[in-house]
Amino acid sequence: MIRITxxxxxxxxxxxxxxxxxxxxxxxxxxxxxxxVQLRFDVAHSPSLPEDVRTRLLRLAGSRLTTEGEVVIEAKRFRTQERNRQDAIARLVELIRRATEKPKPRVATRPTLASKKRRLESKKQRAETKRGRGAVSE
Structure with missing residues (x-):
């Protein structure tokens, strides 16, 4: 067993x-x-992964994902099979660990009165600058 969390x-x-x-x-x-080493892990059919982790992992895998739902990791950083095997497994574990983290829900906020005033003031300044660029009347 490979312990993720x-x-x-x-x-x-x-x-x-x-x-x-x-x-x-x-x-x-x-x-x-x-x-x-070429490591293949079938995310789509793995009985070990909960459904929410599976969906996040499929999204995180990106270009490492095949059309069949397998994650393919190639490790060739080291000169020995054993070190490359450990590297590939460590990279898979890290990818799955990132998928287990639930995203923090976004909390909708409203702009403050001061920020609204600053925005309108900068819009007025910009309009004045552009108005000054117009044709010169005699």
Whole structure:
């Protein structure tokens, strides 16, 4: 089990890991060893996620989301499979943790009387400036 929050955990069997060849540093080693990790997590069909977290996660995933509802995370920052695997899982955990935070509801406020007066005063100033740019009468 991968612990996301004290109340939420996902089963490791829900995560698919595939090792692929990475680009970047590594010399000849990069052409021989599949050290990059492609992590796939099926958000749309995961039994571990509550519905509200699922909808926020689908919105947060952005371009990492496939049409089937899977989040794909590629980790190729490190030269070893194990470090890249840990990095990919940590990035998934962080993404899900951000999805668990409920957005603070917006509280509608009204403008103060002073701010209304300032706005009207600046509009009058602007109108006066533009009126001064008109044709000059003789």
């Amino acid at each position: 004290p109340q939420l955990a996902i089963d490791e069997r829900e995560i698919g890991l595939q090792f692929i060849r990475a680009s970047g540093p590594g010399g000849q080693n990069v052409n021989k060893v599949s050290s990059a």
